[in-house]
Amino acid sequence: MAYRETEKMRKRKAEARQRIIDCTYECVTEGGFRSARITRIAGLAEVATGTIYRHFESREDLFAEVFRLATEKEITKVTEALNTPGNAAERLEAALRQFSERALRGPVMAWSLLAEPVDPKVEEERLAYRKAYADLFEKTIRHGIEEGCIPEQNARQSSTCLVGAIAESLVGPLSPTHTNQTTNKNDPLVDAIIRFCMQGLTGTRR
Amino acid sequence: MAYRETEKMRKRKAEARQRIIDCTYECVTEGGFRSARITRIAGLAEVATGTIYRHFESREDLFAEVFRLATEKEITKVTEALNTPGNAAERLEAALRQFSERALRGPVMAWSLLAEPVDPKVEEERLAYRKAYADLFEKTIRHGIEEGCIPEQNARQSSTCLVGAIAESLVGPLSPTHTNQTTNKNDPLVDAIIRFCMQGLTGTRR
Numbered sequence: 374m375a376y377r378e379t380e381k382m383r384k385r386k387a388e389a390r391q392r393i394i395d396c397t398y399e400c401v402t403e404g405g406f407r408s409a410r411i412t413r414i415a416g417l418a419e420v421a422t423g424t425i426y427r428h429f430e431s432r433e434d435l436f437a438e439v440f441r442l443a444t445e446k447e448i449t450k451v452t453e454a455l456n457t458p459g460n461a462a463e464r465l466e467a468a469l470r471q472f473s474e475r476a477l478r479g480p481v482m483a484w485s486l487l488a489e490p491v492d493p494k495v496e497e498e499r500l501a502y503r504k505a506y507a508d509l510f511e512k513t514i515r516h517g518i519e520e521g522c523i524p525e526q527n528a529r530q531s532s533t534c535l536v537g538a539i540a541e542s543l544v545g546p547l548s549p550t551h552t553n554q555t556t557n558k559n560d561p562l563v564d565a566i567i568r569f570c571m572q573g574l575t576g577t578r579r
Numbered sequence: 580m581a582y583r584e585t586e587k588m589r590k591r592k593a594e595a596r597q598r599i600i601d602c603t604y605e606c607v608t609e610g611g612f613r614s615a616r617i618t619r620i621a622g623l624a625e626v627a628t629g630t631i632y633r634h635f636e637s638r639e640d641l642f643a644e645v646f647r648l649a650t651e652k653e654i655t656k657v658t659e660a661l662n663t664p665g666n667a668a669e670r671l672e673a674a675l676r677q678f679s680e681r682a683l684r685g686p687v688m689a690w691s692l693l694a695e696p697v698d699p700k701v702e703e704e705r706l707a708y709r710k711a712y713a714d715l716f717e718k719t720i721r722h723g724i725e726e727g728c729i730p731e732q733n734a735r736q737s738s739t740c741l742v743g744a745i746a747e748s749l750v751g752p753l754s755p756t757h758t759n760q761t762t763n764k765n766d767p768l769v770d771a772i773i774r775f776c777m778q779g780l781t782g783t784r785r
Contacts (some may be wrong), residue, residue, distance in 0.1 A: 380616075541746070
């Protein structure tokens with residue numbers, strides 16, 4: 374009996390933890406980390422605020438966890454785009470487009486992941502997140518150099534430039550203070566980002 | 580008499596404020612914002628910790644002020660490089676080199692300005708700082724388009740890509756966890772950054 378009680382409690386605890394994460398995720402999607410106040414999350418998850426702190430050492434730890442989950446999703450999408458048919462340059466372009474368009478379609482979450490001023494713990498996750506993209510792009514640039522569709526270069530360095538150029542380009546348009554967020558006007562923006570990036574990589578005018 | 584007393588007090592207060600700023604600046608130059616603890620700053624500035632809070636509402640406000648001062652210095656340097664002789668493309672290249680080389684020569688401060696996870700208030704200053712660079716680069720790209728040395732493009736968008744590419748490229752090498760920080764090995768890094776950026780801008784292989 375004692376064993377089954379413990380199992381049940383464990384399950385209940387895991388469910389509460391998941392609910393806290395889901396509700397925080399929801400808050401961030403709607404209004405960024407700034408809107409994810411502990412009292413609000415507790416209300417949505419139907420737990421006491423104290424319960425949140427039994428599952429997460431601090432608000433920052435909870436945020437860092439939500440940040441990780443959200444970025445895993447994005448990284449999966451970019452990985453998928455990098456695995457579509459085509460040569461390495463074409464696949465890279467598809468991935469850059471995928472990343473930019475997804476960000477512009479979900480601007481609040483994208484802004485929170487890319488640039489929202491949060492806590493140092495989230496900032497650390499953010500650096501890891503950018504590194505993950507750089508790793509993916511680097512691999513594809515190397516393929517491109519082998520295939521001959523991308524000229525010889527320092528693949529690591531160029532992949533880092535790509536990540537920086539895209540992220541910085543999106544920070545402005547995604548920002549909550551930016552007025553024009555209609556999706557169908559974003560095509561020229563995405564095209565301009567991709568043009569710069571692909572020219573940077575290949576040195577060929579587009 | 581009362582008037583002179585007040586003047587004297589004002590002067591003393593202003594001096595204390597300046598000393599607090601200078602000592603914080605010094606701490607950040609040596610070990611980043613993380614090393615700038617209030618007790619340490621108070622010790623260096625020879626004031627009580629309470630005095631610091633009479634001058635600055637919070638640690639974050641003090642940091643934001645120091646951040647602003649440090650970035651003003653950097654922006655002045657880049658502006659100088661943008662005003663050297665040469666066509667717009669050459670001046671931009673000089674400015675990118677100036678920025679990168681200065682950062683690599685003062686890696687702790689540069690890392691603190693570009694990427695050290697600090698507080699939301701500093702993050703906001705950081706976004707403003709990057710926008711200031713984008714403004715400078717944009718103006719020069721426009722000149723370049725007029726002069727004909729840079730092809731027609733969305734100057735704002737490209738300047739943002741430049742800022743992102745450089746900043747992201749430097750974050751890794753400047754990071755305190757990065758092992759190889761010797762200055763004379765940085766030339767290939769700076770060259771690779773500039774190559775990507777200038778190719779991105781001009782679409783001409785270098």
